[in-house]
Amino acid sequence: MKFFIDTANLAQIQEAHDLGILDGVTTNPSLMAKEGIKGQDAIMKHYKDICAIVDGPVSAEVIATDFKGMVAEGEKLAALHDNIVVKIPMIKEGIKAIKYFSDNEIQTNCTLVFSAGQAIMAAKAGATMVSPFIGRIDDATWDGVALIKQIVDLYNTQGYMTEVLAASIRTPLHIVQCAEVGADICTCPLSSIVGLLNHPLTDIGLAKFLEDAKSL
Template sequence: MQIWLDTIDFTTIHHARQLGVLAGVTTNPSILAAAERPVEEVLDALLDLQPGLLAVQVTSADPAVQLLQARRLAAKSGRIIVKVPAVGAGFQTMATLEREGIPTLATAIFESRQIVLAGQLGVRYAAPYINRIEQAGRDAALLLRESQQILDRYGQPTVIMGAAVKSAEQFMQCARAGIGAATLPADTYRLLFASSPELDAALQRFDSAWSANPLAAGSALFSAT
């Protein structure tokens, strides 16, 4: 499963890139609006910081304006994938862009029907909002499994990208469902590396046993210098 980062936290992006697990970076209007730099400058920095794709969302509900914005973004870099809300005329926008060879990401997904339609259109990625689906009282894990099964049944290459992933357990739901990608905010990404009381206790037992034996603790092979 690909790991994307849904953030403009450059330190976190650099960590994931150095670790070798970063497939790309996603943004949205809220993320870019919160930056204290011009949008164009932020996008350039994100493209320079990592070699993967960069997802950028259109900001208008008007299909003509969506196409205008999308074409500008595509002209800026061949590594930009255009995010379009999967509602109303957004489907027509994505269909047009995909025919033009501009890759799209269907966003703001709360129901499997949106993913099914995205698959029919050949959209590259479809991003269901995992945490928000659960907050609405629905089973996000079931939606992921059923949607992936439908895409597989009809041989549609659209990649489901779990979005709005707010916990390590939600990340694991994405992995267990067999979807192709998940995009994580910086805080959730850091949770993947977090310790636990059980793990801390196990490591402490190792340290205590090692320190208690002078022959082990004094080994030149394991010296810190």
């Protein structure tokens, strides 16, 4: 399973890269705003800065919700760097845009997916990736990981090539569960990835080794 970091923070992206486990980045206007990045020129430059760090897909989200607007924005984003994946919302006009981009060999990430039916529509349109938001599904008292498994099984049965990108991951446990059910990618904050390193027995064992080393 590939690890993407969900942020616009360059320092965190660099830290994940330096760990040697970073495969890509997802970001959105909310994450850009959180970093104080405003204005079209600044946003476009920031995407380029991210691509300079990451040797892998970088999802860049469109703002428009109409077909022509999404196509215009998506083409500008895709022209920034070969690693850019155009992030398109799961709406009717979005499906049209995904089909257009697929026909023109531009990679897409269909976002805001909350059902298997939506995932089928995205795959049929030719999405490169589909992003079910498992944390938000859990918040609504449904089972987000179960949806990931359902979509993975559907895609395997039907032979769809779209990758399943588990999004809205909140905890290290989410990452493990998504790996268990066959997600192709997970995207999450750096804290969730680093959290996979933690175990009290590791801490106890290391402390014991260091203590014993002092007696040598």
